[in-house]
Amino acid sequence: MAKIIAGVGTSHVPAIGVAMDEGKTQEPYWKSLFDGYGPVRKWLAEVKPDVVILCYNDHCAALPPDTIPTFALGVGDEFQPADEGWGPRPVPVVKGDPDLAWHLVESLVLDGFDLTIMHQLQVDHGLTVPLSITCGQPKEWPFKVIPIEVNVVLYPQPTGARCHALGRAIRKAVESYGKDQKVVIFGTGGMSHQIHGERAGLINKEWDTAFLNDLTANPQRLIDLKHVDYIRDAGAEGIEMIVWLIMRGALNDHVQEVGRHYHVPASNTAAGLIVLENR
Numbered sequence: 001m002a003k004i005i006a007g008v009g010t011s012h013v014p015a016i017g018v019a020m021d022e023g024k025t026q027e028p029y030w031k032s033l034f035d036g037y038g039p040v041r042k043w044l045a046e047v048k049p050d051v052v053i054l055c056y057n058d059h060c061a062a063l064p065p066d067t068i069p070t071f072a073l074g075v076g077d078e079f080q081p082a083d084e085g086w087g088p089r090p091v092p093v094v095k096g097d098p099d100l101a102w103h104l105v106e107s108l109v110l111d112g113f114d115l116t117i118m119h120q121l122q123v124d125h126g127l128t129v130p131l132s133i134t135c136g137q138p139k140e141w142p143f144k145v146i147p148i149e150v151n152v153v154l155y156p157q158p159t160g161a162r163c164h165a166l167g168r169a170i171r172k173a174v175e176s177y178g179k180d181q182k183v184v185i186f187g188t189g190g191m192s193h194q195i196h197g198e199r200a201g202l203i204n205k206e207w208d209t210a211f212l213n214d215l216t217a218n219p220q221r222l223i224d225l226k227h228v229d230y231i232r233d234a235g236a237e238g239i240e241m242i243v244w245l246i247m248r249g250a251l252n253d254h255v256q257e258v259g260r261h262y263h264v265p266a267s268n269t270a271a272g273l274i275v276l277e278n279r
């Protein structure tokens with residue numbers, strides 16, 4: 001049987017990917033941020049998942065605003081990095097797992113999650129930066145990846161509660177898959193940030209810290225947050241954090257935090273990361 005053994009939540013700041021691609025990680029601005037990623041890389045290399053289910057949001061890079069899936073799942077063999085304006089990131093192509101992906105689609109649709117099935121999907125920094133953060137710069141990514149994309153950039157977005165329920169349904173789907181597979185689930189986005197208007201540059205460290213704490217201790221508070229709560233306290237783009245609730249929903253009620261990194265600032269936001277193991 002396949003099993004989800006752990007979850008990773010992380011922000012996906014595009015400048016972090018650029019710093020890695022351009023060899024700038026040891027520069028004064030970046031060094032302590034990247035030093036903080038050492039433990040998660042070691043942890044993931046030891047865990048050696050067969051598959052990562054990577055929940056993220058596209059930023060109108062691969063999915064232009066003329067078609068807006070609320071939830072989309074990639075069933076392809078591979079996913080190329082999207083061109084976000086500076087050319088596609090020079091990172092390995094992301095290899096999919098069509099067999100498990102189709103199993104997820106069937107189970108999730110029958111459970112009432114009418115997600116969009118993506119045969120073709122290019123992946124932007126929302127997906128590739130978390131891989132770079134947790135794996136460094138290998139020639140090939142060390143596991144297969146099933147992308148689950150969530151609309152958080154155009155109104156109306158799904159609620160955090162719906163994202164958490166999707167996570168629950170993902171766990172059920174994985175556990176009904178016949179092959180022995182070790183699965184880790186990622187939720188990426190945030191943390192608090194707003195990149196336009198009068199509040200551009202907003203970072204709310206207290207809010208971010210409470211979010212990280214409550215993922216383990218009190219996820220119900222996070223599930224109950226409304227969009228307006230995120231926008232008021234975490235900035236307009238802080239709403240990306242609802243994607244982390246898919247990851248939390250796919251884990252057991254009882255989890256243990258085994259890793260955390262929080263660094264301010266990284267570009268316009270905080271770099272935040274948490275690792276949760278099922279108990």
Ligand code: DHB
Binds near residue numbers: 190193240266269
């Ligand atoms: C920034 C952060 C993001 O999550 C994003 O998608 C785009 C930009 C930033 O801090 O610059």
Ligand code: FE
Binds near residue numbers: 012126240
């Ligand atoms: Fe983002």
